[in-house]
Amino acid sequence: MGITLYLINTDYWTYDKYSNNSENEIKVYRFKSIEESLKVGQFFLDNGINDYCKCLVAPYDVDYLDYNQCKLLKEWISNNQKIINDANLKRIFEVLDDYCSEAIKLKTGIEIEA
Numbered sequence: 001m002g003i004t005l006y007l008i009n010t011d012y013w014t015y016d017k018y019s020n021n022s023e024n025e026i027k028v029y030r031f032k033s034i035e036e037s038l039k040v041g042q043f044f045l046d047n048g049i050n051d052y053c054k055c056l057v058a059p060y061d062v063d064y065l066d067y068n069q070c071k072l073l074k075e076w077i078s079n080n081q082k083i084i085n086d087a088n089l090k091r092i093f094e095v096l097d098d099y100c101s102e103a104i105k106l107k108t109g110i111e112i113e114a
Helices: 018-025 033-048 048-054 066-079 089-106
Strands: 002-006 027-028 061-066 109-113
Touching: 002 089, 027 089, 033 048, 033 089, 033 109, 048 066, 061 066, 061 089, 066 089, 066 109, 089 109
Parallel strands: none
Antiparallel strands: 002 027, 002 109, 061 109
């Protein structure tokens, strides 16, 4: 469970991120625990991020955000940093912000598995 940045423009739904080629095609941030993963998913639900970004990140779920949704997530993070008061969540949202910036630049996307 974690966040995957796609470094290549690919069809997310058919891409095998476990293939031998994936090390040059994706960048992965792994959550430290199941509890941390669930906290991220619940935070998306509780704080309107899903509605704002037109995505569905929830506990025990996975979603892909294309670079347009990444723009929305960066905007949400920028406007709502004050409500992210947990140190672990702050660190995760910094990674999300960085990954979104790179996805926007590459015109790819990110996967969030909570």
